Amino acid sequence: MADQTFPIPGAVDATRPRAGLLEWLHSWVVTVDHKKLGILYIVYAIFFLLVAGAEAMAIRIQLAIPHNHFVSPEVYNELFTMHGTTMVFLVGMPILFGFANYLVPLMIGARDMAFPRLNAFSFWLTAFGGLMLYFSFIGGFGSYGVGNAPDVGWFAYAPLTARAFSPGHSTDYWALSLIVSGFGTLGTAINIIATALSMRCKGMTLMRMPLFVWLLLVVSGMTLVTITPLTAAQVMLLIDRYLGGHFFDAQAGGSPIVWLHFFWIFGHPEVYVLVLPAFAIANEIIPVFSRKAIFGYPAMVAASVGIGFVSMTVWAHHMFTVGMTAVGNAFFVLSTMLVGIPTGIKIFNWLATLWGGKIRFATPMLFCIGFLFQFLIAGLTGIMLSVAPWNWQLHNSYFVIAHFHYVLVGAIVFCIFAAIYYWYPKATGRMLSETLGKWHFWVFLIGFHITFDTMHFVGLLGMPRSIFTYEPDRGWNTLNFIISCGGFVQAVGVLIFAWNLVYSYRRGKAAGNDPWDAWTLEWSTSSPPPDYNFAVDPVVRSRRPLWDIKHPQDPDWKYER
Amino acid sequence: MSTLPIFADESWRLPSRGRVGMFSLIIGESGIFTIFVVAYIYYIGRSVSGPTPQILEVPIFNSICLLSSSLTIVLAEHAIQHGLLKRFALWWALTMALGIEFLAGTAIEWRKLIFEDHLTIRTNLFGTTFYSLVGLHATHVLVGLVGLTLVMIFTLAGRVNQGHAGRIQVLALYWHFVDAVWVVVFTVVYIVGK
Amino acid sequence: MSMQQRRPLASIRFWLTLIFPSCPGASSALAQGPQSTPSTLAPVTTPAHEIFGLSLFVLLITGTIFVVVGGLLAYALIKFRARNDEDAQHEPAQVYGSLQVELAWTVIPVLIVVVLFLTTARIIFAIQDAPRPKSALEVTVVGHQFWWEFRYPTLGIVTANELHIPVSSGRQPTSTYLKLLSADVDHSFWVPQLGGKTDLIPNHPNEMWLDPRTPGLYLGQCAQFCGVEHAKMLLRVYVDTPQQFDAWVKNQQKPGAQDAAVAAGRRIFETEACMNCHTVTGTAAKGTFGPDLTHLMSRATIASGAADNTPANLRAWIRDPNQFKPGALMPAMQLSDQQIDQLVAYLTTLH
């Protein structure tokens, strides 16, 4: 039935006469349209993915052999700090908000976000934060005369950030640019919440919202209470650095541990802020390509909300080695392990969704399948890390690096790729090439596993993170070399992807409104959707409005509970 | 195929986006305040030298002013809801006056602390945490006042009418929040911390 | 976990080597004693053994979860792939959920978590709250950017970068308690074979204990990013037999050697800035910003493992510390070649 056009009469031809380049640019700068802002976010994030990826490649070249002199220690420290900071704040957050911006209004049958102008403002704040962060590379002389890029790790542990140990402005760039982009993030989160709660089309009760919207609602709620502690802590840091305060000053009785708590009160929920949108993407794609409704929708909603709450109580699992009491350690072991339960429910529900389906292995689905396996492994290594005594060994080793890249790359980046393959046709009207897509998937998958599987082992063999070089006699040489090779295989994969984006934009197959034979509202309007999204406000009766239309004898609303 | 299922229940009501947005903002702001409050509490009595919270004088009058401004703003809300513009302007102006009084009181308090007790933000942990927390709150009062002032200007220019009641309520929500935070700050700084 | 309980783990260790055949460290992990790879898989102290045992147990459980869930996933993907034949046009039966199934897969993980948690908690308490024997040796470890200071308050010894502790044998169990402090930023003490890491944090003293069973040299390094030269903040721990340890202690307790033949070098040391940062007991040099050099030559490396302790390296180090450790907090002193030669001659007498 895929070729059928749908009766929701929003499908207007949106192609407009070609305008001049300047006019075109201007239209993007002044836009308050959620779709354009969404695309801006995504393009911005992909750009920084390449930048931070290139930084990762430099890291891997430096570590490929022991006692390497590819970069100086100062530059290495800037590289890994900027890599981590960029990936988390300028890639992870914006891309997910990009998808949210683009999709949430479409999925709930709205014409725009609740506050379009705030939306544009938030984007430009975020963009400005990113620019400021990267300006640090050229701004000033820094402590070593090589630019002022932050070099204190993305966690910026006090007291290394104090004026005494971090002269120059590197730390200030880190704090200020993240405060700025943090406000942007806050604005977007507020916007998403207001949109999801107040802009739904008729009939879309909370329990009929697509899971994507649900998860972004949860994520935005979490963002409100996780970004703000970071902002607060960074303000304190700046007070210490500029006004001579003593928040984290051990000499004056202040405690560096307090910074660790504040940072991880942000840092841990932050990683779920990043992963829940990835889950959201999987929640849309897996059912469509299995040809089945998502299994256990209410449980999925409950599990997401559960993860949201539990994840607020686990932050100190990043601090098992700072010398907490045994009871404290035990508490955080338990709370951390408890997160595995709602997360497990999600994995099982996806499994059950696949079960009995008719699985089509199109590129978006391939990436989601990669995600399922990789997230399973990453979650289990997370459980290993949460075992406090074992964590005393593994903390700050490459095992941790392996764990979180398994989630950040193996789960989140994979889902982002899936999402791009899945919604690119909606946004551009063209399909991405399936052939290039398959190549991209396999090359990236292989590179990913060469790199990050191997990292677990060097970690177990005692290699710490954040080191710019290592001794040749430690037994880490071969493994590091393999890891670095894998990095380059990934780079090839990403290049194929970038090429696919460009190539298909011109040569891709026309997509039509509903290329995947899917069920949520965004597929009922044209590709790309008109400015006003829907000519007539949609009305829905179930979680899969397009299923109901395609199967009038057997609509969902008869069965949903 | 015109089988778009028509939703039976015709009354489709959703929460006001302004309110939802403001509540979200308030939750976010609470995050910031929580961290500063926690830091304050954690550092009580940990200063290694310099003045202690003993030097603080409890700003009772100030607090009464700020808290009663919550009352006056409610009265203003009522007035605008019923279209009583004059009365609205009056209560609104009173709210602003109380807010300004509060800031002025804070300024006087800080002046004494700095010049008589020699407590600055760099003196010791108490100074750092005190000025940060109270200053953070004062900043919020200031931002609130800017908002109030804008509304006042529009009112005086005759641009505000009954139809704006909803938006004014959203702004008032923020003002209530600023007041509520003061209760927490007051308790922590002037009661628990002293 | 006692000795007997550890036996059944032998077979798991066997499997472990099968899983990691390519890892040079892992295959030698079975070897008792020190090795150049600071592997977490070759424990030699009680805490390290307990952690290792626990890790195998956790690995077993998580491995099982992986095999079961991953297997089901793989099975579903193969079994339920879309085939091109007959009914490709029809959608499969829609299933929206099932309370029983969902309950089951909530309850089972809860049980697993309970088991994991209880096991973990037991080991946490066993290691962290172990009663401290009276006979324990106490060492104060102070982290500096980017070197280690070791103080033995009961023995009156101060040294740097290379820690000596006595072996703990069955007949003569001796444990060493480390008190962990920091002079500047956060560091972390980590020698994987000897146990987990513990951070050194200013204004927050920490503690950990070791009772190594096999003598030898164990390697590790600072495990908390602490600035430019974090990577070169290496750690060497010598586990000595009682005789070796006694001999070492005796030597360390002596004041710095006073050899008239190198008086020139000593004079430079005491007139140039060296004495502001370094201590040589028995001389005017009482600085504490840099490592204690009283028994410099008793150490195999300099600058926290950045270079071997040879006269040539000492010369290079004094000429320009940045050559080994760019960013190290010792300045190049702009001395003449002759002065450096005399200094090195002096330093090499400090046994």
Ligand code: HEA
């Ligand atoms: C999106 C990112 C993401 C996600 C989702 C997670 C998920 C988890 N993480 Fe991870 N983590 C990071 C990103 C992430 N992490 C990052 C970036 C760091 C390092 C930061 C830094 O230091 O720079 C880190 C570090 C980190 C540490 C600290 C390591 C250290 O520095 O010492 C710990 C310790 O507990 C941990 C644990 C966990 C756990 C238990 C989960 C759980 O949520 C996983 C839950 C999932 C499963 C368990 C699998 C599926 C469940 C089942 C199949 C059910 C059955 C299973 C059981 C009953 C166990 N993580």
Ligand code: HEA
């Ligand atoms: C979303 C988050 C994310 C993502 C996607 C990645 C992706 C990658 N990361 Fe990163 N990483 C982090 C988040 C992330 N990382 C964080 C938070 C840290 C901690 C930082 C800290 O400790 O402060 C970290 C730290 C970190 C380290 C540890 C550094 C250290 O502690 O010393 C390493 C080392 O190998 C590494 C490697 C890689 C590699 C090889 C990739 C690859 O997957 C990248 C693949 C992508 C590309 C290769 C880019 C695309 C290709 C081109 C642009 C082509 C042209 C370029 C060249 C070929 C040069 N990362």
Ligand code: CUA
């Ligand atoms: Cu000391 Cu890293």
Ligand SMILES: [Cu+2]
């Ligand atoms: Cu975490």
